Amino acid sequence: MRNIKLYLMLLMLGSLGACDYLDYDETSGKTQEEAYAYFDNLNQLTTYIYTLLPADLGAIDDAMLESASDNSLYTWENNEIYYMTNGVWSPLKTVDTQWTLWTGIRSANSFLENFDPEVLKRFEYNDDYDEIVSKSAKFPYEVRFLRAFYFFELAKRYGDIPLLTRTYSQEEINSVEKTPFDEIIDFIVRECTEIAPELPVDQNDFWDETGRATKGAALALKSRALLYAASPLHNPSNDLTKWEAAAKAAYEVIAMNEYSLPAIADDPLYSDQGGNTVLRSPQLIFERRSEELTNDFEARNEPMGYEGAEGGNTPSQNLVDAYELKDGTPFDWNNPTHVNNMYYDAAGGQTRDPRLYLNVLTNGSTWLGETVETFDGGKHKVLDNSTKTGYYLRKYMNPSVSLDPVTPNKLHHHYILFRYAEILLNYAEAMFEWQGNADATTTDCPLSAREALNQVRTSANMKAVDASGDAFREKVRNERRIELAFEGHRFFDVRRWKIAGDDAVRNIYGVEITKNGNSYSYRKVLLETRYWNNKMYLYPFPQNEVYMNPNLTQNADW
DSSP states (O other), X not given: XXXXXXXXXXXXXXXXXXXXXXXXXXXXXOOXXXXXXXXXXXXXXXXXXXXXXOOOSSTBTTBOGGGGTTTEEESOTTSGGGGGTSSOOOSSSOOOOOTTHHHHHHHHHHHHHHOOGGGGGGGTTSTTHHHHHHHHTTHHHHHHHHHHHHHHHHHHHHSSBOOOOSOOOHHHHTTOOOBOHHHHHHHHHHHHHHHXXXXXXXXXXTTSOSSSOOHHHHHHHHHHHHHHHHSTTTOTTOOHHHHHHHHHHHHHHHHTOOOOOOOGGGOGGGOTTOGGGGGGOTTEEEEEOOOSOXXXXXXXXXXXXXXXXXXXXXEOHHHHHHSOBTTSOOOOTTOHHHHHTSSBOTXXXXXXXXXXXXXXXXXXXXXXXXXXXXXXXXXXXXXXXSOSSSOEEOTTOOTTOBOOSSSOBOBOOOEEEEXXXXXXXXXXXXHHHHXXXXXXXXXXXXXXXXXXXXXXHHHTTOOOOOOOHHHXXXXXXXXXXXXXXXXXXXHHXXXXXXXXXXXXXXXXXXEEEEEETTEEEEEEEEEEEOOOOGGGGSOOOOHHHHHHOTTSOOOTTO
């Protein structure tokens, strides 16, 4: 099923369309009423909608969307991620359509139309009646959050999209019209505002589990949606009231006092134990839970030369250059001291922002007890398909995983959708753009943009930022780039800022490393200049969808 029509025509079968995915079979004799008549069934219906949450640990033919940004390059050139960067991308050659999210929206609408808590009243004499009533009462709010999240994921890609808030017949669905982006955002914001007070602050106190929607998740979605709406792509007149709304939304999350940024050395998010350990991070807001134990991510991304590794998503020199020196000085290729101590000093000490080493495997890094060698002729730079950039991925990689075919070790790989560092960076950006001053505060937003930004830097043991004006804006954008690298933000950030066509974004660099005895020399090399057309600020609608519904007009110039 690859289009709205096929997803939504299932509604003619009633809500049992969703039940099929949950081992409900219409041939078993279950009616729609029965499907919504039991707590376990309701929980399964809700859980199914969660299963459509996106997770980019290699969602595009094993490549991450980051490899279509200036942060990364995918090693294998036959990968469809290159459609986005070489001019092949089109309505007939689509990438990352996320069209399955319409299934989530359809299932959410069906649930909201058919859910009736009164049907559980017949269980009022059961010992667990109070529990199932209180939990089932939250289902509609969870479903509304998920629906709003899916609308945002589609709108940030396509701009104007149909706002489908009810189920449709087959006759209706092929004539739905698009709703303007700002109205989609308004809907998402209203939904999040209404449902946030109804959701638990901490699901551990309610379900004894994480992974379900919370008040913080709803407010975080509201923050992200308003930030996009305020950005240049969607706010060409720079309406400051949009930045104000984005700042206030981010502060709602901050004011909860529910999340915090520990020092990165103490944050379970970066633990080498991996698996479920990341779920204990105090900055975690919402994640896509992994049910499977796998080592697929490591196999796709470990350095070539390690057993079973493919070295796929490789960080660019562009990204590495964005990491400052430990003292907060920007890295400068014209400074011999910087270049000679690119990653480590003569004593082997780290010379750069510690987050570099959590995101990137550089020449000289240690991985699985072995030194990574990406110099020309090194152990991990000798094969034709080894890294072109001179780097390998470290983010999300887990050294506790083993690719040994005799004694493999697999773990859960949870994908972070919202975390507190993003909220602080949302706030810093929106507050600065609203006030035009890094140190300004208001009654509703008593934290300055500078203070929010420096909270993130302090957690990384980096020097506080003292820049002002345009320089401060660049610091905020750079901090977002390095802090949230490989978390699905950079590709969309350069679009919402309308800088994706800049040479600094299009020109992708790597490093050429030559070993000279016990030292190395480094040369920055241009690997490719990516194709750009301004139509690429938004995705093309799949052409078959436009054929089926002429009201689903194609985005401009596609």
